[in-house]
Amino acid sequence: MSTTQSERLRALLEPLVGSQGLDLEEIAVDSVGRKRVLRVVVDSDTGADLDRIADVSRALSAKLDETNAMGEGEYTLEVGTPGAERALTEHRHYVRATGRLVRFQTHEDGELVARVLAVDEEGLDLEVPGVKGRKATTRRLPFGDIAKARVQVEFNRKSTENDSAGDGDDMTEEEA
Template sequence: MPNDLAKRLEPIVADAVSGVGFDLDALEVQQAGRKKLVKVTIDSDDGVEVDKLAHANRAVSAALDDHDHLIAGSYDLEVTSPGLSRPLTTQRHWRRARFRLVRITPKDGKEYVGRVGHAGETRARVLVDSRIVDVSYQSVAKAVVEIEFKQPRTEELKQLEADEADVIEAAKTAGQGHTGGKKKEDPK
């Protein structure tokens, strides 16, 4: 029942969070005793600040109050942002991890760490051991952001920025959108 309820609430909650400038990252409804727990995870390209999180909480609460017949009972609402441990599963996640260090576990091959550059529709450009590689989202079993305690090396960021400029220029020259540039193999 809670999963069906989440499906019915999803467009309502998505509209509420988009109205305050966020994307709905996840929606989960769980039974918690006599109440339901509605867990909403939001994100944006600019991150989620605490005061804006409270604003989103109020917007979702108002939207759910307008549709309280769907919940049919009392509920607790939890609105949060994704943690660092959230896997990168969509192009949007990869785009938001730009310049971040990511641990990538491919479906085939050995795990490796790289810094994310341009994230296209089907693949991301990643700097691995001083070389740019294309990583197809479909080839990834799991990818998570690594916690860093120091700033990335300036040379790495410059290399990723130059590569991104090349990708954009190649797309303009070809008269197509962002294509992800020249194809390179995933590291194994």
């Protein structure tokens, strides 16, 4: 069984990213003209500020140069975080989204937008906003019912204790 370049890079870089207290979320190698771009996406439960991104970027660059994992040709290394409207694909992503508004595509019911209240091993407890003056309701959503999920950017989002990540996407409409 052959391994792809991305799989080899993940095996090489994931322990290094982990040693920096971050999770390796994604690796992509793209060609841009004659140059290649290695995009590495990292995150953690507490977020990743610019200093942490710079530290891990330097460590990854040194490791890539030392091992010649990208070969002889030129490449650009880009290290960043998943962004404000990140897709939720792993259990840890849902835990990190506690308190956030999420758009779900479900296998049965179609689309659902709700706030994540709690996460356990089987699924999510959600608060579904009320429509036309109705009160919000709670709902249980098992992981097996979720086809896709993506965090939604909110303006005027109410503060929660999970806002310590400082991802910068909770500005007011006046600040936008």
